[in-house]
Amino acid sequence: MSRDRRIRRTPVLLSALIALILAIVPLPHVIDVLRPDFLVLVVYYWSIESPSSGGLTLAFFAGLAIDVIRGVVLGEHALALTLTAAWAIHLRLRVRVFSILQQSLTIFALLGAYQFILFWVDGATGYPVTVWSRWLAPIIGALLWPIVSGILSRLHER
Amino acid sequence: MVAFRSHEATGRPSGLLLRSALYTLLALGLIVLDKRYDQLGKIRRALSIVVYPVELAVSSPFEGYTWLRASVTTRDTLRAENAELQAKLRNARLRLQRYAALQAENQQLRALRASTAGVGPKFLVGDIMDVDIDAFRERVLVDKGARDGVYVGQAVLDAHGVFGQVQSVAERTCDVILISDATSAVPVMINRTGLRTIAVGSGDLGRLELPYLPTTTNVVKGDLLVTSGLGGVYPEGYPVGTVLDIKIDRVRSLAKVDVRSAARLDRSRVLLFVWPTPAAARAAARR
Numbered sequence: 001m002s003r004d005r006r007i008r009r010t011p012v013l014l015s016a017l018i019a020l021i022l023a024i025v026p027l028p029h030v031i032d033v034l035r036p037d038f039l040v041l042v043v044y045y046w047s048i049e050s051p052s053s054g055g056l057t058l059a060f061f062a063g064l065a066i067d068v069i070r071g072v073v074l075g076e077h078a079l080a081l082t083l084t085a086a087w088a089i090h091l092r093l094r095v096r097v098f099s100i101l102q103q104s105l106t107i108f109a110l111l112g113a114y115q116f117i118l119f120w121v122d123g124a125t126g127y128p129v130t131v132w133s134r135w136l137a138p139i140i141g142a143l144l145w146p147i148v149s150g151i152l153s154r155l156h157e158r
Numbered sequence: 159m160v161a162f163r164s165h166e167a168t169g170r171p172s173g174l175l176l177r178s179a180l181y182t183l184l185a186l187g188l189i190v191l192d193k194r195y196d197q198l199g200k201i202r203r204a205l206s207i208v209v210y211p212v213e214l215a216v217s218s219p220f221e222g223y224t225w226l227r228a229s230v231t232t233r234d235t236l237r238a239e240n241a242e243l244q245a246k247l248r249n250a251r252l253r254l255q256r257y258a259a260l261q262a263e264n265q266q267l268r269a270l271r272a273s274t275a276g277v278g279p280k281f282l283v284g285d286i287m288d289v290d291i292d293a294f295r296e297r298v299l300v301d302k303g304a305r306d307g308v309y310v311g312q313a314v315l316d317a318h319g320v321f322g323q324v325q326s327v328a329e330r331t332c333d334v335i336l337i338s339d340a341t342s343a344v345p346v347m348i349n350r351t352g353l354r355t356i357a358v359g360s361g362d363l364g365r366l367e368l369p370y371l372p373t374t375t376n377v378v379k380g381d382l383l384v385t386s387g388l389g390g391v392y393p394e395g396y397p398v399g400t401v402l403d404i405k406i407d408r409v410r411s412l413a414k415v416d417v418r419s420a421a422r423l424d425r426s427r428v429l430l431f432v433w434p435t436p437a438a439a440r441a442a443a444r445r
Binding site: 082 | 174178182184185188189192198201202212213216288292293325326328333363
């Protein structure tokens with residue numbers, strides 16, 4: 001049977017809000033480069049677990065929030081997050097039965113695509129960021145996935 | 159795109175393809191509108207009101223800690239600080255006397271040249287908010303916005319020199335792009351020789367470069383760079399940085415000059431938004 005049951009909105013919005021706060025908490029510059037995209041991981045989690053309670057709408061507006069906070073061209077993160085969340089929703093039935101290692105690899109691919117779309121939009125709009133350290137984000141995100149998904153699953157599976 | 163068509167376990171299509179296409183078009187539309195037509199200032203401002211509480215929630219604990227530490231300092235510390243501040247004030251007053259004389263002289267000279275460029279009497283003080291915007295771009299969030307009259311492209315100074323310019327404005331906050339950001343360029347003048355050039359940000363905090371100087375240029379280590387006032391963004395005559403290092407490669411025709419910013423890009427908390435005098439604004443508009 002489908003596990004696409006509707007999860008209450010509260011944990012979804014709450015986790016997104018906390019992830020948004022974690023995205024801008026000040027850190028020393030060295031660690032700041034390594035900061036994982038918590039909000040992106042949270043969006044992927046809800047996309048995989050319950051697309052009906054967040055899904056693309058959550059992805060789009062979470063992306064828009066990142067755009068506004070970072071002051072980049074509006075729609076950049078919204079585009080990247082919408083496309084990769086759609087991919088995640090498409091893969092969800094498979095991802096759910098994956099082992100945690102396979103899940104992390106999937107997340108790595110999603111985050112890689114996400115980062116590539118950002119890279120492309122950055123370049124297309126005239127602000128190329130070509131530092132190599134931006135490509136660390138998918139690796140760090142994939143490494144953190146077991147922790148993030150563990151915490152989030154506690155949030156709604158009581 | 160058939161790959162995107164997914165089916166629920168019940169067998170009915172979820173409309174994922176349609177919805178993702180819709181949101182993708184929406185996002186692309188936003189990007190084009192924002193980039194090409196610059197029409198989204200109001201939307202951005204409205205959205206930033208929604209995000210502002212989050213930013214405030216993040217920055218207030220740090221401000222609270224600073225406040226707490228300031229309120230529990232001992233009497234001795236306060237006394238020492240007071241003495242130090244009074245000494246500084248004495249020095250500043252001494253300098254100010256000279257400044258008044260210099261200003262009078264300057265005004266006379268300017269009257270002679272019939273030009274009145276420079277910073278007007280109007281300025282605004284803003285605090286940097288304790289929020290990390292982006293690890294890869296050098297920008298800060300400041301607690302003054304459209305409400306206070308801040309506008310895009312406005313020059314921002316700190317106590318030591320030119321800090322940056324306003325990149326985008328929200329209702330209560332604004333993004334300031336630092337002069338050492340890789341996309342920033344400041345028209346400067348070498349104070350000693352009067353040579354004009356452009357200081358380009360290096361992407362490294364507090365470092366700039368002068369990429370357009372020929373190897374034969376008269377520039378030495380320690381030269382002070384001030385804004386030349388050309389371009390109309392930065393007011394004239396403010397310190398930008400000092401020359402840190404010059405590498406001359408005989409093979410190339412251009413020298414590689416490293417500059418350390420005068421403004422304390424990594425340590426300043428208080429910034430100054432300046433408005434050009436009406437005359438300078440007119441001159442900039444003419445250019």
